Amino acid sequence: MDKSEFLSSLAEVLQTETNIDFDTVLNDLYEWDSLSKIATIAFLDKNFNVQSNITEINSFITVNDIAKKAGI
Amino acid sequence: MQNFNKNDIYIVTGASSGIGAKIVELLNDNGATIVAIARNESKMIAIRKQCSYPENIFIEINDLVSDITNLPEYIKNLKDKYGKFKGIVHSAGIIDFTPLRMLDPKRIKEVFDINFYVPIMLTKGFSDKRCNVGEGASIVFISSIAAKTCEKAMLAYSSSKAALIAAAKVISRELSSQKIRVNTLCPGDIETEMTKKLEEMRIGHTNKYPWGYGKTEDVANFVMYLLSEESRWITGQVYTIDCGSI
Numbered sequence: 001m002d003k004s005e006f007l008s009s010l011a012e013v014l015q016t017e018t019n020i021d022f023d024t025v026l027n028d029l030y031e032w033d034s035l036s037k038i039a040t041i042a043f044l045d046k047n048f049n050v051q052s053n054i055t056e057i058n059s060f061i062t063v064n065d066i067a068k069k070a071g072i
Numbered sequence: 073m074q075n076f077n078k079n080d081i082y083i084v085t086g087a088s089s090g091i092g093a094k095i096v097e098l099l100n101d102n103g104a105t106i107v108a109i110a111r112n113e114s115k116m117i118a119i120r121k122q123c124s125y126p127e128n129i130f131i132e133i134n135d136l137v138s139d140i141t142n143l144p145e146y147i148k149n150l151k152d153k154y155g156k157f158k159g160i161v162h163s164a165g166i167i168d169f170t171p172l173r174m175l176d177p178k179r180i181k182e183v184f185d186i187n188f189y190v191p192i193m194l195t196k197g198f199s200d201k202r203c204n205v206g207e208g209a210s211i212v213f214i215s216s217i218a219a220k221t222c223e224k225a226m227l228a229y230s231s232s233k234a235a236l237i238a239a240a241k242v243i244s245r246e247l248s249s250q251k252i253r254v255n256t257l258c259p260g261d262i263e264t265e266m267t268k269k270l271e272e273m274r275i276g277h278t279n280k281y282p283w284g285y286g287k288t289e290d291v292a293n294f295v296m297y298l299l300s301e302e303s304r305w306i307t308g309q310v311y312t313i314d315c316g317s318i
């Protein structure tokens with residue numbers, strides 16, 4: 001998955017209409033709620049075989065933190 | 073105190089960890105013979121070592137989802153190897169946290185395979201009268217309060233456990249003429265490997281247990297009762313063990 005595919009996939013996961021970029025602050029997104037966080041964990045597992053948990057996800061500040069975790 | 077003897081042979085799935093491992097231990101302490109099924113052989117050997125009568129525990133390593141259709145035949149083969157069974161406890165299961173938006177049929181099926189299809193097909197084999205002792209035989213399904221609490225992101229897990237409750241009721245009716253008893257337990261959060269995962273995923277679920285999480289023996293002791301003759305008039309029931317949380 002390249003960088004732009006990553007961003008569009010993440011937008012699907014978050015079901016957001018906002019244009020997200022790597023420096024988008026997660027807490028600025030209306031959709032960044034508990035369910036989106038669990039969906040992000042499932043997204044990382046399913047697509048990148050990377051395990052995470054709620055504590056770690058809560059420590060992420062920007063979209064780039066999710067990308068780094070995914071190895072993008 | 074329930075009394076079992078060496079000729080009482082019980083199958084326990086999920087025997088390598090958590091609730092299943094504790095059931096193996098208690099059955100063994102009380103004199104029964106156990107055919108213990110799981111995938112992780114080294115964990116199973118370690119558990120057997122710690123038990124009072126290791127010679128009464130027979131380990132069967134099997135990935136139960138690998139050939140679900142043939143599980144009735146598998147039980148028949150186990151019967152040929154060990155003798156007719158007095159009971160079966162279905163503790164093998166997996167938990168899953170996937171919100172609807174990330175679910176696909178493949179993931180739902182993976183969860184249903186081990187949580188629903190496996191116990192049903194094993195029970196199909198067990199209920200063949202050539203495989204069980206008849207009157208006095210007992211089947212215990214481990215469902216979950218998740219079947220009732222239906223928390224966010226637990227669609228596949230909760231549904232699989234709810235389906236199990238319905239199936240167990242049907243089976244209890246079908247097997248009542250054979251005097252085989254069929255009951256289901258719905259534990260709340262019990263301290264095991266599974267709850268470690270639950271903790272990592274917990275999204276604002278408050279701690280609902282006034283006396284803290286349950287211990288594996290809180291479920292296993294109830295299972296012992298349901299397997300024993302002491303519960304001979306009890307079938308087709310669903311019991312919640314959750315410290316009064318729901």
Ligand SMILES: NC(=O)c1ccc[n+]([C@@H]2O[C@H](COP(=O)([O-])OP(=O)(O)OC[C@H]3O[C@@H](n4cnc5c(N)ncnc54)[C@H](OP(=O)(O)O)[C@@H]3O)[C@@H](O)[C@H]2O)c1
Nearest residue numbers: 086088089090091110111112136164165216261262264266
């Ligand atoms: N812990 C709780 O809070 C809780 C609450 C309500 C209900 N329950 C239910 O209680 C049961 C036991 O839970 P637990 O907490 O003891 O879980 P656990 O510690 O995670 O143990 C699960 C067991 O299932 C076995 N298993 C999983 N997939 C298998 C497969 N494909 N083939 C064969 N064995 C398989 C595992 O053995 P191997 O890995 O060795 O194969 C392990 O022995 C589950 O059905 C669970 O849904 C648990």
